[in-house]
Amino acid sequence: MRHLLTTKHLSRDAAIQILDVAEDMADVANREVKKLPALRGKTVVNLFFEDSTRTRISFEAAAKRLSADVINFSAKGSSVSKGESLKDTAQTLAAMGADAVVIRHQSSGAPQVLAESGWIDAPIVNAGDGTHEHPTQALLDAFTMRRRLYNGQSRGRDLDGVGVVIVGDILHSRVARSNLWLLETLGAHVTFVAPATLVPLGAETWPVAISYDLDATLAAEKPDVVMMLRIQSERMNAAFFPNAREYSREWGLDDVRFAALPTDTIVMHPGPMNRGLEISAAAADSAQSTVLEQVTNGVSIRMAALYLLLSGDREALL
């Protein structure tokens, strides 16, 4: 694997390899010594053009557990915010000897530009770009599903036949996109549920069922997994839906909807949650909820990704 930019272009074998390696990484987290020497002497740069403490510390923990050195480079708010900054920053990092760059950027495609520009010759990990993709989130979600569904027998397995309903702001969600492509590759079938204003134009050509009615979908699909997406406060002011109350009533996983779910339905949320808006406290804190597991698994997935990107001879990958 040369870069991890999307799940769209991840093969089934490559995806399962990452998930399986993450299983080994997860085992390490249960030991007294939680550290592996695999990336000793390597430098991983977290290049964040957009604030995300959660994602950054997850990558930081992953790199450190593999004994890599970590440099956090927050480009947000600094004078470099437009135009040539990405190039300048990349060349600076290259000159500093970065062995891998984890990039979070508000502009879709920025990680790909970085990977293909020739400004820096290091593996690039997309830690979320605009409304495009967030591949490690999708991988950790798939990892979480696999673990819950197969009880410790998940190595080597895909998600064939698993039903996943993703609810909320699909339009602006890189998590939804990355999840869709990965889940499709792994054999799951996915349904998006959202108000029509928050469904991307052309999504009817994607391998996904689209619904505007959460209750009808939950009743008809009996999904194995319900994934709730965060509603950003700025959407409420941009006429995508009338107000938070109406959104919550129609598309929120409230106590009534949660109680109606079978007790083995997995409830997921990529965080941070708006309790009481897209998900009720009872649903979020239930045994069916994987919210904290997702955080834990995120470190394992990112360890796996960093390990696979940084080990082996880079020339051999060309």
Add this chain to the structure above:
Amino acid sequence: MARVVLSQADMQRALTRIAHEILESNKGAADLVILGIPTRGVYLAQRIAAIIQRIEPEATATVPGSGSAMVGALDATMYRDDLSRGRTRTPSPTQIPSGGVDGKTVVLVDDVLYSGRTIRAALDALNDIGRPRVVRLAVLIDRGHRELPIRADFVGKNLPTSTDERINVRLAELDGVEEVSIENRAAEHPEADTARGPGTSTSAPSTSEATS
């Protein structure tokens, strides 16, 4: 062309002898933990454990469904000194018996002992898991050419080799056949062996290599 140096019966005899020697040196099966190094070491460890169980059935508690409580796997991939060379290595699961390794006699099992670098990595990996009372090493083949001060305590067969030669250990579980063969690969891959380092030649040969 490959030349068979150990037949299935030879291998069985060697493993049986190793099992007896382990029991003898440990004065029984108490506090014994046998950890195979992936890939083939894991199967060899399971066989040695099974033989020990047959010899001293009362001494080894069995875990229902999962074989012996004394056998497991120790993956050393993440501790290797050559991770940034060659192709990317996928780690294998580490499985430590529920009793852990603290205070135990741990016997590491591998198929071929060559440079010693894999064993060095395994010792480091073991160190991060616990503190055994003593660590021993059992190998099916010792082919010489050590690059580190490491030696095996239990050896199935000493097999002096040239570095141009390649040892293929084939096990029924993985390869369908059960034999150890030796082949000269210098003519076909003059630089491959040095690029991979001697320690890596114990890894599973691909089907193409095995049949070539």
Add this chain to the structure above:
Amino acid sequence: MTVNTAYLIRGATLPQGTRADLLVQDARITAVGTNLDTGSGLTVIDADGLIALPGLVDLHTHLREPGFEQSETVLTGSRAAAAGGFTSVFAMANTLPVSDTAGVVEQVQALGDAAGYATVRPIGAVTVGLAGERLSEIGAMAHSRAQVRVFSDDGKCVHDSLLMRRALEYVRTFDGVVAQHAQDPRLTENAQMNEGALSSELGLKGWPAVAEESIIARDVLLAEHVGSRLHVCHVSTAGSVEVIRWAKSRGITVTAEATPHHLLLTEDLIRSYDARYKVNPPLRRDEDVRALREGLADGTIDIIATDHAPHPKESKEAEWDAASFGMVGLESALSVAQTALIDTGLLTWNDIARVLSQTPADIGRLADHSHCFEVGAPANFTLVDPSTTSTFDLARLAGKSTNSPYLGRTLSGRVEYTFHHGYPTVGAAAVRPADEVATAAAAWKAGN
């Protein structure tokens, strides 16, 4: 090749397909025929296998001067025009200061005259500072030495319906035309590429076709209502072609242009996030490209105009959102037209002469332009080798910027010679030096 030389172009193929020798003297074509005499002092150009086209006219060029000289100047932009076979360019008004006063348009025109690579005709802004609020001094610009006839806020849409109506009415006073950049601003806030399944997949904000089509529909109805001439810039969607076809069938005086890139390239290129493909209006779908080609073939689309939009390297070496919109297009326009329209059998060379010379000159009310190779016509023409197929490379670019989407692409044809006012601006596929061209231009001016 020096000033005041007479030229004999031997054996050129005229757009209609006939072969002829052309004699060029004193900035005019003085003889057309076969086996013309080679008198002394003539420079003979062997044009066997070359097609002679009337000097190309670009109704939509961004020369960037004044204000953005790091991207292009009138000199470098008109040099790029010459390299592409153009002898006239209409310079868009989004300069700094904006070309919304007589002073700025006269300055642009004067810079063009001095450079001499092509006739530079400034376009005047419709509204002050392109702000879309008050009409600029349209009359003053029309009556200035620059004789402005085309008015446009290009880069921005005149979206206020009442203001657009007034502009259409007002320019009629001077036989002018409003060239509209049709883009509903609210529907395209922060838009990055064509809206559709691909923009959704790539996470780039969509620029819906309806944002263009709805403005064109409104504008043709306004033009009909007030009886004025309307020109639609860079039509990019199949729906827009339909609206214009309908308007023309009603007898509305609307003309429309398509850019070379919208006739060849599609949105799929954006999968690379390579900002060379970032342009406004955006690259569309394959069906849009086909509709535009058919529109040109059936006359719904009147002309090809380049929307040559130079940008410095750093504006394109960036993440997609941060990169600038626009592509250079003067040098490649004819090759793209040949590749997309001639090689596909949709248009003839005579059609190319119409859509890249005659009609744009008519729309812009370009004085002293003749599309016929007849005795007495101004010697503005280009000689093209249609038989070559080559990789378009940096050597083909003659402007200041290199943001061409065609670099590395195989295109047909090549401009071998361009003559402006009887002197060569391109000779043997090489742009003539600036001082030589400026001297020739001064000599022409003195004798005119």
